[in-house]
Amino acid sequence: MTRFFERNITLKVISIVIALILWSMTPSNRDPLRDMSFRDIPIRIENEQKLSENGLMISSDMPDTYSFDIKAKSSMVRYIDKSKIIAIVDLSEVNKTGEQRVSVEISGLPSNIEIKSLPDIDINVERIVSKTVPVIPKVAEKDSVEFGKRYYEINPRFVEVRGPESLISTAAYAQISVSLGVKDRRIDRSLMVELFNEEDEIIEPDLITINPEYCVLTVYPNKTVRVDPQITGEPAEGFVVMGQEIKPGEVTISGEPEVLAATDTITTEVLDIQGATGDINKELKLQQHEDIRLSPGEPSHIQVLVRVERIINRDVNFGEVELRNVPQGLHAKLDELEEEMTITVSGPQSLINALKPQILRVYMDLENSSRGERNYPVQVENLPSGLEVTNIEPKQLKVIIE
Numbered sequence: 001m002t003r004f005f006e007r008n009i010t011l012k013v014i015s016i017v018i019a020l021i022l023w024s025m026t027p028s029n030r031d032p033l034r035d036m037s038f039r040d041i042p043i044r045i046e047n048e049q050k051l052s053e054n055g056l057m058i059s060s061d062m063p064d065t066y067s068f069d070i071k072a073k074s075s076m077v078r079y080i081d082k083s084k085i086i087a088i089v090d091l092s093e094v095n096k097t098g099e100q101r102v103s104v105e106i107s108g109l110p111s112n113i114e115i116k117s118l119p120d121i122d123i124n125v126e127r128i129v130s131k132t133v134p135v136i137p138k139v140a141e142k143d144s145v146e147f148g149k150r151y152y153e154i155n156p157r158f159v160e161v162r163g164p165e166s167l168i169s170t171a172a173y174a175q176i177s178v179s180l181g182v183k184d185r186r187i188d189r190s191l192m193v194e195l196f197n198e199e200d201e202i203i204e205p206d207l208i209t210i211n212p213e214y215c216v217l218t219v220y221p222n223k224t225v226r227v228d229p230q231i232t233g234e235p236a237e238g239f240v241v242m243g244q245e246i247k248p249g250e251v252t253i254s255g256e257p258e259v260l261a262a263t264d265t266i267t268t269e270v271l272d273i274q275g276a277t278g279d280i281n282k283e284l285k286l287q288q289h290e291d292i293r294l295s296p297g298e299p300s301h302i303q304v305l306v307r308v309e310r311i312i313n314r315d316v317n318f319g320e321v322e323l324r325n326v327p328q329g330l331h332a333k334l335d336e337l338e339e340e341m342t343i344t345v346s347g348p349q350s351l352i353n354a355l356k357p358q359i360l361r362v363y364m365d366l367e368n369s370s371r372g373e374r375n376y377p378v379q380v381e382n383l384p385s386g387l388e389v390t391n392i393e394p395k396q397l398k399v400i401i402e
Contacts (some may be wrong), residue, residue: 011362030207031221034074035116040065041106052128054095059164060124062316066104069130070117076110084108089121099124102224111140123194126164135174135193143180151254152219152294155213156271161195162207170197176215188217220254222295225250226379227251228265229284233274242274242307242348246249249301251286252295259291266292267271280306311347313390315345316357321397332366335398343380355384364399 051057054355066087072080085108092104101120109115135154139147176191193210195203235241253266253280259370268284283301286294294300318341326332342363345355360383364376375396380389 001343002065002258008082012397030047032074034077035069035071036077036080037067037083038085039067041067041082042089043087043104043220045090046088047089051091051094051125055128055156056094056097056125057128057164057207058091058123059126059166060099061082062123063121066121068104068106068118069308070109071114071116072112072269076113077344079110079267082110084392094123094125097125097127109152117127123368126166128162129165129168130160130162131168131171131395132158132160133171133173133195135176137178138219139178140180143178146180147178147219149252149295150219150222151295152217155216157217158191159215160211162206162211167208168213171195171203172397173199174210175216176217178217178219185221187217189217190215192216197331221257221291222252223253223260223263224250225263226265227268227286227302230269230270231306232270233272234274235275235276238311239277239308240311242350243307244307247303248299251298252294253292253298255292268302268304271304271306273308276306276308277310278308280308305345309350311346312349312352312356313344313346314352316345316355316360317341318343318357318360318362320362322361322363324363324365326368326401327369330369330371332369332399332401335400339394340395340398341378342391343389344391344393345387346390351384351386355387359384364397366399367399371400371401372396375399 034179041059043063045062062272068087085106088105088107089102090103090105094100099122101122103120104118106115106118130382135150135157137154150264154176161168161174174193174195176193178189178191180187192214193212195205195208197203214228227249229244229246231244251266253260253263268291269287269289271280271282272283273280283303284304286299321334321341323334341362343360345352361381363379363381365379366376369376375398377396378392380392380396383389
């Protein structure tokens with residue numbers, strides 16, 4: 001047996017070489033098939049507008065790139081230009097909501113390339129809905145106290161948000177972030193709008209649109225001014241206005257700086273007290289001016305109390321009369337009184353009741369007088385403001401000057 005393998009060695013080597021040559025000459029061995037993987041192929045979405053026309057949109061995350069595998073002859077690989085390969089997702093047939101799969105087509109490969117794996121893409125489709133939400137300011141902590149005192153405007157005050165139903169249904173409000181900066185000046189800023197849900201969590205803007213995306217915030221300076229009630233008419237005969245009480249007596253207003261500089265008071269609606277016979281207590285509305293607004297927290301109505309009192313008379317008896325300005329070198333004395341002297345004082349009831357007779361000073365002025373007996377008028381001083389002497393009995397007294 002051993003001899004068989006040892007004989008004809010040369011012939012055997014030649015046979016092997018010929019076999020190798022014949023094997024290499026077959027087509028499949030000259031150009032073998034190869035497996036290749038393509039990664040990070042860009043995705044192009046087609047007919048998305050048609051999806052929108054049907055009131056639908058993709059609410060899930062859509063991949064930016066795609067991966068797939070091919071089988072190709074080695075000779076064809078050099079003809080593949082990866083930069084021209086695109087994964088196409090056609091949404092024209094998507095017409096319902098919910099989770100579903102869409103197929104992918106590959107563009108940019110030679111026609112005789114075999115694609116081994118072409119996985120579908122999972123998407124979630126929802127109805128497109130819209131909603132109107134209010135815009136509110138979020139104020140920096142350092143400005144919160146000052147901002148709370150100032151009138152502001154947001155234009156527009158409401159914005160429309162549009163997007164997938166699952167997100168829009170949770171939208172509660174839109175927000176702009178505010179920083180005041182310089183005080184006592186008008187502030188105008190265009191600020192970006194952000195959307196929040198009921199849990200005060202921001203709704204990411206990737207799938208939603210906000211119209212408009214920016215709102216203009218105007219913050220006006222303010223000033224504290226006096227309230228001036230408009231009172232007309234006169235109380236009934238025999239009555240008098242004793243004063244008024246205003247609560248509050250001052251309010252803070254906001255407006256253009258030049259308007260505030262020219263404004264020191266704010267008026268109320270008219271209060272008519274014609275024919276009043278007692279106190280009038282009424283709530284009056286502050287007059288609204290086109291260029292002036294009440295600052296936040298300020299009342300729009302003021303409580304006004306007009307005190308009206310009856311005028312009464314009171315008789316005060318007196319026994320002492322002071323003789324003043326007696327000429328130098330002369331002596332004056334009052335003739336004996338034949339009857340009690342009486343002063344009649346008139347005025348509002350509260351003042352009359354509070355009058356203390358002992359504060360009154362009754363006197364006669366003897367300036368430029370001469371010797372002899374004469375009657376001089378009786379006068380009264382130290383009468384409290386608001387009261388008047390309506391009568392004195394006797395009006396004159398006799399004085400003897402020697």
